[in-house]
Amino acid sequence: MGGTVSVLIGVAVGVPAVTGFLANGESELSLLLSSLAFSLGGGYAVLFPGIRVCRGTLHILRDWKRHPLSGKALWILSHAVAVTGLAVCILAGGGSPSLPGLLVWLFMGPYLALTGWAAAVLGMAANVRLLAGELGANDNAGLPDDAKAPRR
Structure with missing residues (x-):
């Protein structure tokens, strides 16, 4: 959560810097x-722990x-942010060669955070499926023969 809040703070601080650059030519x-x-x-800070969730x-x-x-929604949204950021930086480069450098982390931080959250959610779901598969394969482990469930 702290990383997500940090990204939001970074974007909130970066927007006035970009608007100041557009108005004055300096930031x-x-x-x-x-x-x-x-x-x-x-x-x-969001991406690295998110990647490590999946066993x-x-x-x-x-x-x-x-x-x-x-x-899936987080994964698609992260890629939409990346593509939008790339398009905005390319279009901004036509007006001022310095502007894409100012814009890149305004999109990069949210992209990394969304990718980290998506990896965490998808990884946790994969862990649940893996655990359910292990439990399903070992349903009869340790039970006497007369108490075992029939094979499916």
Whole structure:
């Protein structure tokens, strides 16, 4: 949660820096550096733990139909943010060559945070499926022969 809040703070601090650049052609360095630190630092603070949630191998595309809707929505939203950020940076580069450098972490932080949350949700769902499969395979373990469930 702290990483997500950090990303939001970074974006909130970065927007005035970008608007100041658009108005004056310059931006305050303290706003830019704090925006960079909060946005990227928070994004990575969400991404790395999110990736480590899954105990096994997470197959995003192969298991797409088995993933929860919330994980799929976060995954799609993260990629939409990345593509939108790329398009905005390309279009902004035509007006000013310095502007894409100011915009990149305003999109990068949210992309990293959304990807981290998506990986956490999808990884947890994969863990639940893995655990359910292990429990299903060992239903009869340790039971006497007359108490075992019939094979399916």
